[in-house]
Amino acid sequence: MFNTKVLLPLVTAIFLFCAASASADNGTLTYASSATASSNWYSAASAPGGNFASNWEFYSVGGSVNSYSVDLDNVQLPAGDVTLTPNGTNAWDVNFTVPLAGLTDGGHQISITLVSGDNTPYQDTEPLNVENTPPGPVINISAFQDSPATWEVDWSDPPNDTAPLSEVAYSTTQPTSATPPADTQYQDISDGSTSLTGLPYPNGTTLWVWVTDVAGNNDALNAQSILLGTQPAGQTGGGPGADGNTGSATPITASVHGHTIKGKAGKKAKVKVTATYKGKVVAKTTTKAGGAYTITIPSRDKGKVVITVGSSKKTVKVK
Numbered sequence: 001m002f003n004t005k006v007l008l009p010l011v012t013a014i015f016l017f018c019a020a021s022a023s024a025d026n027g028t029l030t031y032a033s034s035a036t037a038s039s040n041w042y043s044a045a046s047a048p049g050g051n052f053a054s055n056w057e058f059y060s061v062g063g064s065v066n067s068y069s070v071d072l073d074n075v076q077l078p079a080g081d082v083t084l085t086p087n088g089t090n091a092w093d094v095n096f097t098v099p100l101a102g103l104t105d106g107g108h109q110i111s112i113t114l115v116s117g118d119n120t121p122y123q124d125t126e127p128l129n130v131e132n133t134p135p136g137p138v139i140n141i142s143a144f145q146d147s148p149a150t151w152e153v154d155w156s157d158p159p160n161d162t163a164p165l166s167e168v169a170y171s172t173t174q175p176t177s178a179t180p181p182a183d184t185q186y187q188d189i190s191d192g193s194t195s196l197t198g199l200p201y202p203n204g205t206t207l208w209v210w211v212t213d214v215a216g217n218n219d220a221l222n223a224q225s226i227l228l229g230t231q232p233a234g235q236t237g238g239g240p241g242a243d244g245n246t247g248s249a250t251p252i253t254a255s256v257h258g259h260t261i262k263g264k265a266g267k268k269a270k271v272k273v274t275a276t277y278k279g280k281v282v283a284k285t286t287t288k289a290g291g292a293y294t295i296t297i298p299s300r301d302k303g304k305v306v307i308t309v310g311s312s313k314k315t316v317k318v319k
Contacts, residue, residue: 041129041163044100046216052128055095056112062090064117070096071111072128103130105162131163134178134219135211138194141226142286143207144272144310151199151228153207154272154284158222163213166190170209172201175220190214203229252314254307259297259318265309266291276306 044050068084070077083095094112111125136158146152157165168189173181187196189211201207205228212218254263261275265287273293275283282301287293287309297305297318307314 040127041131041213041215042100043130043132043215043217044103045132047100050099050101052098052100053096055093056124057087057091057093058114058122059091061092061114061116061120061122062118065092066115066117066119068092068094068112068114070094070113071109072098073108074111098128100130100132103132105131105133129163129215131213131215131217133162134217134222135161135165135213137222137224138209138211139224140286141209141224142270142272143226143228144270145229146197149200150197151201152195152197152272153199153209153226153228154195154286155209155224156194158211161213163215163217164190165211166214167212167218168193168196168209169212169218169220169223170196170199170207171220171223172205172207174206174208174225175210175223178219178221180218180220184220199228201228205229252307252309252312254314254316256316256318259299259301260294261297261305261307261316261318262292262294263307263314264291265293265312271310274308276308277301277303 042052065084068082070082077096077098081097085093085095087093092114094114096110096112098110106129108128108130109125110128111123113121113123115121138155138158140156141153142155143151143153153170166189168187169180169184170187171181171184173183175181187193196209199207206225207228208220208223208225210218210220210223252263252265254261265271265273267290269287269289269291271287271291273285273287273295274281275295275297277297278301282305283295283297285293285295293309295307302318305316305318307316
């Protein structure tokens with residue numbers, strides 16, 4: 001016997017269709033979130049009522065049902081959280097609610113079972129990804145001038161975060177609660193980006209940066225601060241150049257060791273270093289104490305590589 005089933009996630013009001021056969025688990029479901037497209041993660045903080053509420057519709061199973069149930073991680077949901085309603089001729093909806101609070105972060109499994117009046121079993125198992133913990137602070141945050149009037153801020157993603165990240169928030173006001181300050185701005189980072197560019201702030205501005213995951217979790221108290229430049233805001237003259245050093249561009253030294261390039265530029269630490277191959281940035285790092293840097297490019301890239309430190313450039317040849 002063959003049947004078609006449709007799961008309708010009420011959390012998102014997006015309808016997703018899949019098919020399965022009796023007594024078989026061959027359905028496939030991609031959840032979606034109204035906050036970020038193609039997200040299959042949910043949190044108690046962002047889901048209505050803190051619940052994942054859905055219904056699984058069984059078609060062509062007959063006019064009566066002997067039994068039905070829903071299991072979460074092989075544990076049956078309470079009867080009060082599961083209901084059965086008719087949906088047209090020979091079709092039935094198994095409706096269920098999963099409280100998300102208290103669930104561990106990561107992947108869970110929902111199994112929906114219905115036994116029709118002629119004792120034919122129908123079942124399917126689908127994933128439910130849960131993330132109730134806000135992302136921690138970003139790490140390795142740094143800043144440099146990407147033009148005389150604008151800044152770029154770079155960071156590394158928080159370690160040990162389960163759900164992918166979707167958005168970065170930044171503010172010139174230090175957060176004092178989990179709620180973002182009024183001047184907070186946002187940028188999509190669902191593509192894996194770890195930088196903000198073209199920020200038009202004066203030298204000496206302190207910027208606060210934190211991130212949101214695809215389940216909608218964030219905590220402004222996890223914001224990390226970065227000082228844009230070194231001179232106080234409003235002061236003129238004598239400020240750092242685009243390479244983090246006072247004055248004009250600083251000469252770069254570079255020695256090639258396979259696909260790793262080592263060198264020095266100026267004396268400042270945390271100045272951005274990029275390697276460009278055929279017009280595309282293929283690697284990024286920052287200088288260490290004393291202006292030293294080490295950067296490694298992909299092994300497939302061979303030929304002329306441009307090393308850029310602030311406003312300074314040097315071309316090397318990688319074999």
